[in-house]
Amino acid sequence: MARVLITGAAGFLGSHLCDRFIAEGFDVVGMDNLITGDLKNIEHLFKLKQFEFYEHDVSKFIHVPGKLDYILHFASPASPIDYLKIPIQTLKVGSLGTHNCLGLALEKGARILVASTSEVYGDPHVHPQTEEYWGNVNPVGPxxxxxxxxxxxxxxxxxxxxxxxxxxxxxxxxxTYGPRMRLNDGRVLPAFIGQALRGEDLTVFGDGSQTRSFCYVDDLVEGIYRLLMSDYAQPVNVGNPDEITIGDFAEEIIKLTGTNQKVIYKDLPKDDPTQRQPDITKAREILGWEPKFSRAEGLKLTYEYFKSLPEDELYKKEHKDFKKYSRH
Structure with a gap:
């Protein structure tokens, strides 16, 4: 039976990947230091003999006994509220953590997939963004x-x-969005839904004309699985090209939730991208992949998940103690 290591396993995407690989018949080793992940995302897996978990920071030396056939490196803060609070840890997991995972893959003879991001394109001058675009990134900005x-x-x-x-x-x-996102992680979709559920006005930063393209998590996981099993080594965009302005998206959330809040506008954060839309030509041609879930379908499933959370989750502020992770 093939064995896969998934770093960031207790996070939003990592936990869904654990589910998928167990469903595919793999033995899964999950690893997470729980700095932004939550064991609640994977607690349903602990009873399975195909799953084991290590609480570990991949920025430090990684040891996993036994064979590994695949590694998926998904350990990283991924929302602004996190990486602005723990900037050094964010840099370390992308550099030292990646180096450690690559070294482990080399030692084990494993194939490794690393999770990059559309943020490598920065505030793009090319639209939609193709894999050949080198990006427009401010290296010393927030x-x-x-x-x-x-x-x-x-x-x-x-x-x-x-x-x-x-x-x-x-x-x-x-x-990407879906169940197990943190309600207060600072990203636009959970922020809007959380505000709607609490009866607050929806906050749009900027004038609302900036765009995003939202992909439902099940579609993303399918694309990742196909890429891992492919023979293609260059970067591949995986996302939903259905683009929408943030202003229109706020109105969609108000309609979805049946609330009557207003939309209020605040200053746009520094270096916030004005456009996000993937060119997924490579994913279509190389992987035979494209998203199946419409935004309406995905939002309904995600909204039902957030509605099912305990009320204290709805009003809880982020509680992680970041200080112990940011001393060095």
């Missing part, structure tokens, strides 16, 4: 700790591929 960590991660991965002949895959993930 978002630089995340953007440049991911860009370095891609460079390190390709170096291991070309120098060591390691089997590597790189997925560039665009905005």
């Amino acid at each position: 978002r630089g700790v995340y953007d440049e960590a991911k860009r370095f991660q891609e460079a390190m991965t390709m170096a291991y591929h070309t120098f060591h002949g390691l089997e590597t895959r790189i997925v560039r993930i665009f905005n």
Whole structure:
């Protein structure tokens, strides 16, 4: 039976990947230091003999006994509220953590897929964004700790591929949503739904004309699985090209939730991208993949998940103690 290591296993995407690989018949080793992940996302897996879990920071040396056939490196803060609070840890997991995972893959003879992001494109001058576009990133701006960590991660991965002949895959993930997102993680979709559920006005930063393209998590996981099993080593965009302005998206959330809140506008954060839309030509041609869930379908499922959360979750502020992770 094939065995896969998934870093960031207790996070939003990592936990869904654990589910998928167990469903595919893999033995799954989950790893997470729980800095942004939550064991509640994977507690349903602990009773399974196909699943084991290590609480560990991948920025430190990684040891996993036994064989590994695949590694999926998804350990990283992924929302602004996180990487602005723990900038050094964000840089370390993208650099040291990636180096450690690549070294482990080389030792085990495993194929590795690393999770990159559309943020490598920065505030793009090319629209939609193709994999050949090199990006427009401010390396010393507030978002630089995340953007440049991911860009370095891609460079390190390709170096291991070309120098060591390691089997590597790189997925560039665009905005993704679905059950198990943290309600207060600062990203636009859970922020809007949380405000609607609490009866608050919806906050749009900027004038609402900036765009995003939202992909439902099940579609994303399918694309990642196909990329891992493909023979393609260059980066591949995986996301939903159905683009919408943030202003229109706020109105969709108000309609979905049946609330009558107003939309209020605040200043746009520094270096916030004005456009996000993936060109998924490569994913279609190489992987035979494209998203199946419409935004209406995905939003309904996600809204039902958030509605099912206990009331204290709805009003809870982020409670993670980031201080112990940011001393060095």
